[in-house]
Amino acid sequence: MIVRSTSTPAPPSVLAEIEIPALDYDLEATLMSGQAFGWRKGDRGWEGVIGDRWVRLNPAPGRIRACALGPQSDWRWLTHYLQTDVRLADILKTFPKDPAMQESVRECAGLRLLRQDPWEALASFILSSTKQIAQIQQICALLRDRFGAATACGEAGATGRAFPAADRIAKLSERELRDCKMGFRAPNLLGAARAVSDGKLSLEGLRERTVDEAREALLGLRGVGPKIANCVLLFAYGFPTAFPIDVWVRRALHELYFPKRRPTDARIDAFARTYFGPNAGYAQQYLFHSIRRREGRIR
DNA sequence: AGCCAGGCTAAAT
Protein backbone atom coordinates (compact mmCIF):
# COMPACT_ATOMS: atom_id res chain seq x y z
CA MET A 1 0.00 0.00 0.00
CA ILE A 2 1.25 3.39 -0.92
CA VAL A 3 1.14 5.89 1.91
CA ARG A 4 1.38 9.54 1.09
CA SER A 5 1.60 12.39 3.52
CA THR A 6 -1.66 14.30 3.55
CA SER A 7 0.21 17.54 3.14
CA THR A 8 1.79 16.38 -0.10
CA PRO A 9 -0.37 17.08 -3.12
CA ALA A 10 -1.18 14.15 -5.35
CA PRO A 11 1.13 13.87 -8.34
CA PRO A 12 -0.27 15.51 -11.44
CA SER A 13 -1.95 12.92 -13.59
CA VAL A 14 -1.67 12.93 -17.32
CA LEU A 15 -4.45 14.10 -19.55
CA ALA A 16 -6.48 11.35 -21.13
CA GLU A 17 -7.77 12.04 -24.61
CA ILE A 18 -10.50 10.57 -26.73
CA GLU A 19 -12.13 11.28 -30.05
CA ILE A 20 -15.85 10.70 -29.89
CA PRO A 21 -17.62 10.07 -33.19
CA ALA A 22 -20.28 12.73 -33.55
CA LEU A 23 -22.02 13.42 -36.82
CA ASP A 24 -24.17 16.56 -37.12
CA TYR A 25 -22.90 18.04 -33.87
CA ASP A 26 -22.45 21.81 -33.51
CA LEU A 27 -20.59 21.87 -30.23
CA GLU A 28 -20.57 25.64 -29.76
CA ALA A 29 -24.26 26.05 -30.54
CA THR A 30 -25.10 23.20 -28.21
CA LEU A 31 -23.02 24.44 -25.27
CA MET A 32 -24.08 28.07 -25.71
CA SER A 33 -27.77 27.72 -26.54
CA GLY A 34 -29.02 28.48 -23.06
CA GLN A 35 -29.45 24.93 -21.80
CA ALA A 36 -26.21 24.75 -19.77
CA PHE A 37 -24.41 27.62 -18.08
CA GLY A 38 -21.03 26.25 -17.01
CA TRP A 39 -19.06 26.26 -20.25
CA ARG A 40 -16.27 28.68 -20.97
CA LYS A 41 -14.25 29.12 -24.13
CA GLY A 42 -10.55 28.98 -23.23
CA ASP A 43 -7.53 29.26 -25.45
CA ARG A 44 -7.48 25.51 -25.97
CA GLY A 45 -11.18 24.75 -26.27
CA TRP A 46 -14.44 24.56 -24.34
CA GLU A 47 -13.82 23.92 -20.68
CA GLY A 48 -16.25 22.80 -18.03
CA VAL A 49 -16.89 20.41 -15.17
CA ILE A 50 -19.36 17.55 -15.57
CA GLY A 51 -20.20 16.07 -12.20
CA ASP A 52 -16.80 16.21 -10.53
CA ARG A 53 -14.73 15.77 -13.69
CA TRP A 54 -13.02 18.62 -15.46
CA VAL A 55 -13.09 18.31 -19.24
CA ARG A 56 -12.02 20.25 -22.33
CA LEU A 57 -13.79 19.80 -25.65
CA ASN A 58 -12.89 20.66 -29.22
CA PRO A 59 -14.91 20.16 -32.37
CA ALA A 60 -13.40 18.22 -35.25
CA PRO A 61 -14.93 16.95 -38.49
CA GLY A 62 -17.32 14.12 -37.63
CA ARG A 63 -16.20 13.97 -34.02
CA ILE A 64 -15.49 15.73 -30.75
CA ARG A 65 -12.05 15.64 -29.22
CA ALA A 66 -12.07 15.56 -25.43
CA CYS A 67 -9.47 15.54 -22.75
CA ALA A 68 -9.96 14.89 -19.08
CA LEU A 69 -7.69 13.91 -16.24
CA GLY A 70 -6.45 10.41 -16.76
CA PRO A 71 -6.59 7.59 -16.60
CA GLN A 72 -10.01 7.20 -18.17
CA SER A 73 -11.14 3.76 -19.21
CA ASP A 74 -14.83 4.52 -19.47
CA TRP A 75 -16.03 7.76 -21.08
CA ARG A 76 -19.74 7.13 -20.75
CA TRP A 77 -20.10 9.99 -18.27
CA LEU A 78 -19.15 12.26 -21.18
CA THR A 79 -20.97 10.61 -24.07
CA HIS A 80 -24.10 10.48 -21.94
CA TYR A 81 -23.83 14.19 -21.19
CA LEU A 82 -23.19 15.08 -24.82
CA GLN A 83 -25.77 12.56 -26.11
CA THR A 84 -23.46 11.74 -28.98
CA ASP A 85 -25.22 8.41 -29.56
CA VAL A 86 -28.48 10.14 -30.41
CA ARG A 87 -29.11 10.04 -34.13
CA LEU A 88 -30.10 13.59 -34.82
CA ALA A 89 -31.51 12.83 -38.26
CA ASP A 90 -34.10 10.54 -36.68
CA ILE A 91 -35.20 13.33 -34.36
CA LEU A 92 -35.43 15.94 -37.08
CA LYS A 93 -37.62 13.62 -39.16
CA THR A 94 -40.35 13.88 -36.55
CA PHE A 95 -40.56 17.69 -36.68
CA PRO A 96 -43.48 19.31 -38.47
CA LYS A 97 -42.74 19.95 -42.13
CA ASP A 98 -43.86 23.56 -42.23
CA PRO A 99 -41.50 26.17 -43.74
CA ALA A 100 -40.77 27.96 -40.46
CA MET A 101 -39.70 24.80 -38.66
CA GLN A 102 -37.58 23.62 -41.57
CA GLU A 103 -35.93 27.03 -41.78
CA SER A 104 -34.97 26.77 -38.09
CA VAL A 105 -33.51 23.33 -38.73
CA ARG A 106 -31.38 24.67 -41.59
CA GLU A 107 -30.20 27.64 -39.56
CA CYS A 108 -29.23 25.53 -36.56
CA ALA A 109 -27.73 22.44 -38.18
CA GLY A 110 -26.07 20.29 -35.55
CA LEU A 111 -27.81 21.79 -32.53
CA ARG A 112 -28.26 19.13 -29.86
CA LEU A 113 -29.83 18.63 -26.45
CA LEU A 114 -27.50 17.74 -23.59
CA ARG A 115 -28.39 15.39 -20.73
CA GLN A 116 -27.52 17.24 -17.55
CA ASP A 117 -27.56 16.51 -13.84
CA PRO A 118 -31.04 17.17 -12.41
CA TRP A 119 -29.91 19.22 -9.43
CA GLU A 120 -27.62 21.43 -11.47
CA ALA A 121 -30.36 21.99 -14.04
CA LEU A 122 -32.98 22.68 -11.38
CA ALA A 123 -30.75 25.14 -9.55
CA SER A 124 -29.58 26.84 -12.74
CA PHE A 125 -33.08 27.38 -14.03
CA ILE A 126 -34.38 28.60 -10.69
CA LEU A 127 -31.72 31.27 -11.13
CA SER A 128 -32.73 31.94 -14.73
CA SER A 129 -36.00 33.76 -14.21
CA THR A 130 -35.89 37.20 -15.86
CA LYS A 131 -32.14 36.95 -16.25
CA GLN A 132 -30.12 37.15 -19.42
CA ILE A 133 -28.03 34.11 -20.26
CA ALA A 134 -24.78 35.98 -19.59
CA GLN A 135 -25.99 36.78 -16.08
CA ILE A 136 -27.08 33.21 -15.39
CA GLN A 137 -23.60 32.10 -16.38
CA GLN A 138 -22.10 34.68 -14.04
CA ILE A 139 -24.23 33.60 -11.07
CA CYS A 140 -23.47 29.93 -11.68
CA ALA A 141 -19.75 30.74 -11.91
CA LEU A 142 -19.88 32.55 -8.55
CA LEU A 143 -21.64 29.57 -6.96
CA ARG A 144 -19.05 27.17 -8.34
CA ASP A 145 -16.10 29.32 -7.33
CA ARG A 146 -17.32 29.98 -3.80
CA PHE A 147 -19.06 26.75 -2.83
CA GLY A 148 -18.22 24.05 -5.37
CA ALA A 149 -15.89 21.14 -4.62
CA ALA A 150 -12.49 21.64 -6.17
CA THR A 151 -11.61 19.30 -8.99
CA ALA A 152 -8.16 18.98 -10.42
CA CYS A 153 -8.02 20.38 -13.89
CA GLY A 154 -5.86 20.27 -16.97
CA GLU A 155 -3.74 23.31 -16.21
CA ALA A 156 -0.89 22.98 -13.77
CA GLY A 157 -2.03 24.01 -10.33
CA ALA A 158 -5.43 25.14 -11.51
CA THR A 159 -8.73 23.82 -10.22
CA GLY A 160 -12.09 23.59 -11.85
CA ARG A 161 -15.05 23.53 -9.52
CA ALA A 162 -18.07 21.29 -9.50
CA PHE A 163 -21.53 22.77 -9.31
CA PRO A 164 -22.28 22.87 -5.56
CA ALA A 165 -24.40 19.95 -4.39
CA ALA A 166 -27.83 20.52 -2.90
CA ASP A 167 -26.55 19.56 0.56
CA ARG A 168 -23.91 22.27 0.36
CA ILE A 169 -26.30 25.00 -0.74
CA ALA A 170 -28.88 23.90 1.82
CA LYS A 171 -26.47 24.87 4.60
CA LEU A 172 -25.73 28.34 3.22
CA SER A 173 -27.41 31.53 4.38
CA GLU A 174 -29.67 33.59 2.17
CA ARG A 175 -27.08 36.34 2.54
CA GLU A 176 -24.33 34.18 1.06
CA LEU A 177 -26.55 33.34 -1.87
CA ARG A 178 -27.62 36.94 -2.46
CA ASP A 179 -23.95 37.84 -2.54
CA CYS A 180 -23.78 35.73 -5.69
CA LYS A 181 -26.01 38.36 -7.33
CA MET A 182 -29.09 36.22 -7.57
CA GLY A 183 -31.39 38.72 -5.89
CA PHE A 184 -34.93 37.58 -5.09
CA ARG A 185 -34.13 34.11 -6.42
CA ALA A 186 -31.99 33.34 -3.35
CA PRO A 187 -34.79 32.04 -1.10
CA ASN A 188 -36.13 29.94 -3.97
CA LEU A 189 -32.78 28.27 -4.52
CA LEU A 190 -32.35 27.75 -0.80
CA GLY A 191 -35.80 26.20 -0.50
CA ALA A 192 -35.15 23.82 -3.38
CA ALA A 193 -31.78 22.85 -1.95
CA ARG A 194 -33.37 22.06 1.41
CA ALA A 195 -36.18 20.05 -0.15
CA VAL A 196 -33.67 17.94 -2.07
CA SER A 197 -31.24 17.73 0.80
CA ASP A 198 -33.71 16.52 3.42
CA GLY A 199 -35.33 14.04 1.05
CA LYS A 200 -38.69 15.76 0.61
CA LEU A 201 -37.96 15.78 -3.09
CA SER A 202 -36.08 12.88 -4.64
CA LEU A 203 -34.63 14.06 -7.93
CA GLU A 204 -33.40 10.54 -8.66
CA GLY A 205 -36.85 9.15 -8.01
CA LEU A 206 -38.32 11.34 -10.72
CA ARG A 207 -36.51 9.30 -13.34
CA GLU A 208 -39.00 6.48 -12.77
CA ARG A 209 -42.06 8.69 -13.06
CA THR A 210 -44.10 9.95 -15.98
CA VAL A 211 -43.49 13.46 -17.31
CA ASP A 212 -46.67 14.75 -15.74
CA GLU A 213 -45.87 13.21 -12.36
CA ALA A 214 -42.34 14.58 -12.45
CA ARG A 215 -43.64 18.02 -13.46
CA GLU A 216 -46.09 18.04 -10.57
CA ALA A 217 -43.30 17.26 -8.14
CA LEU A 218 -41.11 20.08 -9.47
CA LEU A 219 -43.99 22.56 -9.46
CA GLY A 220 -44.27 22.03 -5.72
CA LEU A 221 -41.12 24.09 -5.23
CA ARG A 222 -41.44 27.81 -4.68
CA GLY A 223 -40.00 29.66 -7.63
CA VAL A 224 -40.56 26.76 -10.02
CA GLY A 225 -43.39 27.30 -12.50
CA PRO A 226 -44.19 25.59 -15.80
CA LYS A 227 -41.31 27.06 -17.77
CA ILE A 228 -38.57 26.15 -15.32
CA ALA A 229 -40.10 22.73 -14.64
CA ASN A 230 -40.14 21.98 -18.36
CA CYS A 231 -36.50 23.04 -18.70
CA VAL A 232 -35.50 20.52 -16.05
CA LEU A 233 -37.71 17.81 -17.53
CA LEU A 234 -36.16 18.35 -20.96
CA PHE A 235 -32.52 19.18 -20.27
CA ALA A 236 -31.92 16.83 -17.33
CA TYR A 237 -34.47 14.02 -17.51
CA GLY A 238 -34.72 13.93 -21.28
CA PHE A 239 -38.52 13.86 -21.44
CA PRO A 240 -38.84 14.53 -25.15
CA THR A 241 -42.18 16.31 -25.10
CA ALA A 242 -41.34 18.82 -22.35
CA PHE A 243 -41.68 22.22 -24.03
CA PRO A 244 -40.39 25.24 -22.12
CA ILE A 245 -42.00 28.49 -23.28
CA ASP A 246 -39.97 31.56 -22.39
CA VAL A 247 -40.23 35.05 -23.89
CA TRP A 248 -38.20 34.03 -26.95
CA VAL A 249 -40.07 30.83 -27.74
CA ARG A 250 -43.34 32.64 -27.19
CA ARG A 251 -42.23 35.37 -29.58
CA ALA A 252 -41.18 32.77 -32.16
CA LEU A 253 -44.48 30.92 -31.92
CA HIS A 254 -46.37 34.20 -32.20
CA GLU A 255 -44.47 35.42 -35.26
CA LEU A 256 -44.30 32.10 -37.07
CA TYR A 257 -47.65 30.51 -36.34
CA PHE A 258 -49.99 33.29 -35.14
CA PRO A 259 -48.82 36.35 -37.08
CA LYS A 260 -52.19 38.11 -37.10
CA ARG A 261 -52.63 38.89 -33.44
CA ARG A 262 -51.11 37.92 -30.13
CA PRO A 263 -52.41 34.53 -29.04
CA THR A 264 -53.44 33.92 -25.43
CA ASP A 265 -51.21 31.87 -23.19
CA ALA A 266 -53.75 29.06 -23.28
CA ARG A 267 -53.72 29.04 -27.07
CA ILE A 268 -49.92 28.98 -27.19
CA ASP A 269 -49.80 26.15 -24.65
CA ALA A 270 -52.34 24.07 -26.51
CA PHE A 271 -50.51 24.60 -29.78
CA ALA A 272 -47.13 23.70 -28.28
CA ARG A 273 -48.55 20.51 -26.74
CA THR A 274 -50.15 19.24 -29.93
CA TYR A 275 -48.27 20.53 -32.94
CA PHE A 276 -44.62 19.57 -32.64
CA GLY A 277 -44.78 15.82 -32.26
CA PRO A 278 -42.91 13.28 -30.13
CA ASN A 279 -39.72 15.40 -29.95
CA ALA A 280 -41.41 18.72 -29.29
CA GLY A 281 -38.75 19.71 -26.78
CA TYR A 282 -36.04 19.33 -29.37
CA ALA A 283 -38.07 21.40 -31.83
CA GLN A 284 -38.43 24.05 -29.14
CA GLN A 285 -34.63 24.32 -28.84
CA TYR A 286 -34.36 24.92 -32.58
CA LEU A 287 -36.98 27.66 -32.43
CA PHE A 288 -35.27 29.25 -29.45
CA HIS A 289 -31.82 29.25 -30.97
CA SER A 290 -32.86 30.37 -34.44
CA ILE A 291 -34.88 33.37 -33.29
CA ARG A 292 -32.09 34.48 -30.99
CA ARG A 293 -29.61 34.20 -33.84
CA ARG A 294 -31.84 36.23 -36.11
CA GLU A 295 -32.22 38.89 -33.44
CA GLY A 296 -28.45 39.07 -33.01
CA ARG A 297 -28.37 37.66 -29.47
CA ILE A 298 -25.66 35.16 -30.31
CA ARG A 299 -22.18 36.57 -30.12
C1' DA B 1 -32.16 56.62 -19.43
C1' DG B 2 -35.16 53.32 -19.87
C1' DC B 3 -36.41 48.85 -21.36
C1' DC B 4 -35.69 44.03 -21.17
C1' DA B 5 -33.95 39.51 -19.55
C1' DG B 6 -34.81 31.17 -21.04
C1' DG B 7 -40.58 33.72 -14.67
C1' DC B 8 -43.15 33.19 -10.63
C1' DT B 9 -46.34 34.61 -7.05
C1' DA B 10 -49.96 36.96 -4.98
C1' DA B 11 -53.01 40.70 -5.34
C1' DA B 12 -56.36 43.02 -8.12
C1' DT B 13 -59.81 43.06 -11.61
Next chain:
DNA sequence: ATTTAGCATGGC
Protein backbone atom coordinates in the same frame (compact mmCIF):
# COMPACT_ATOMS: atom_id res chain seq x y z
C1' DA C 1 -60.74 33.16 -14.78
C1' DT C 2 -57.54 36.52 -16.45
C1' DT C 3 -54.47 40.49 -15.83
C1' DT C 4 -50.92 43.03 -13.37
C1' DA C 5 -47.24 44.65 -9.98
C1' DG C 6 -43.30 43.49 -7.69
C1' DC C 7 -39.37 41.14 -7.27
C1' DA C 8 -32.87 42.08 -7.82
C1' DT C 9 -29.56 42.80 -10.92
C1' DG C 10 -27.11 43.92 -15.03
C1' DG C 11 -26.72 44.44 -20.44
C1' DC C 12 -27.54 47.21 -24.02
